[in-house]
Amino acid sequence: MNQKQWLAHIQSLEVLVEQNEQAQGEERQCLEQIQQLTSGPLRHFFLPRYLNTWFACAIILFLFSFHTLFGNMLIASFQLLSLPFFLYKALLFLALFILAPLFFYVVGMYGINRLIKNSRSYKRKLEHAKQRLDSARTTARESLQQLLSETDIPPYYLKPYAIQKFKTYFLHQRADNLKEAINLFETEKTFELHQYAMFRFHGEKKAYRAFEKALHFEKHKKTAALVQDLEKPQ
Numbered sequence: 470m471n472q473k474q475w476l477a478h479i480q481s482l483e484v485l486v487e488q489n490e491q492a493q494g495e496e497r498q499c500l501e502q503i504q505q506l507t508s509g510p511l512r513h514f515f516l517p518r519y520l521n522t523w524f525a526c527a528i529i530l531f532l533f534s535f536h537t538l539f540g541n542m543l544i545a546s547f548q549l550l551s552l553p554f555f556l557y558k559a560l561l562f563l564a565l566f567i568l569a570p571l572f573f574y575v576v577g578m579y580g581i582n583r584l585i586k587n588s589r590s591y592k593r594k595l596e597h598a599k600q601r602l603d604s605a606r607t608t609a610r611e612s613l614q615q616l617l618s619e620t621d622i623p624p625y626y627l628k629p630y631a632i633q634k635f636k637t638y639f640l641h642q643r644a645d646n647l648k649e650a651i652n653l654f655e656t657e658k659t660f661e662l663h664q665y666a667m668f669r670f671h672g673e674k675k676a677y678r679a680f681e682k683a684l685h686f687e688k689h690k691k692t693a694a695l696v697q698d699l700e701k702p703q
Contacts, residue, residue, distance in 0.1 A: 472644070475646065479632060482627075489616050495609070499598065499601050543565050543566060631686065
C-alpha cells in the first residue's frame with residue numbers, strides 16, 4: 470500500500486482499536502475485582518500488599534485498646550520475666566508490647582475476614598464477579614479477533630497510542646510504509662521513555678506526565694498473550 474492507502478487503512482482501524490482497548494480494560498478491571506474479593510473485605514487491614522491509611526488507623530486504635538485493657542498484665546509479665554540484661558529487656562519489651570498485640574491483631578483480622586468470605590452473600594458477590602470476568606474475557610477475545618481480521622499490522626502496535634502515532638506519520642508524510650512508521654514509532658517511544666525517566670528522577674511532575682502514555686504502552690503488553698491464546702486449538 471502507498472502512503473494514502475496506509476492513512477486510510479489506519480483511520481478505518483481507529484474505532485476497532487479503541488473498542489479493543491476498552492474491552493481489555495474492562496477485563497483488567499474485572500480481574501482486579503476478583504483478586505480483591507478473593508482477598509476478602511478486610512484486606513486493607515492486614516494483608517501487606519493492600520495496606521493503606523485504614524491499616525494505620527486500625528492498628529493504632531487496636532494497640533491503644535489492647536494496652537488499655539491488658540497493660541497491667543503486660544507490665545506484670547515484663548517484671549516477672551525480666552533479667553538484668555539490657556538486650557534481653559529490650560527484646561522482651563518488643564515481644565510483649567509490640568509483637569504480641571500485632572499477632573493478636575493479625576489473627577483476629579484473618580479470622581473475621583475468613584468468616585465474612587464464607588458467608589452466603591459474599592460468595593454470591595464473588596460468583597457474580599466471576600461471571601462478569603468470563604463475559605469480559607469473551608468480549609475482549611472477540612474484539613481482538615475482529616481487529617486482527619481487518620489488518621496485517623503486528624498485534625503489539627494495535628493500541629490507541631501507537632495507532633495515533635502511525636496516523637500522524639502518514640498524515641504528515643513522515644513515513645511511506647508500515648516499516649518506516651514502526652521504526653519512527655520505536656525511536657520516538659524510546660526517547661519519550663528516556664524523558665519520562667529523567668524528569669521523574671528530578672521530580673518534575675508536570676514534565677514527566679507528558680510522557681506517561683509511552684510508559685503505559687510498555688506496561689500493557691497483553692495483546693501478544695491474547696494472540697497466542699487465540700491460536701490455541703479450541
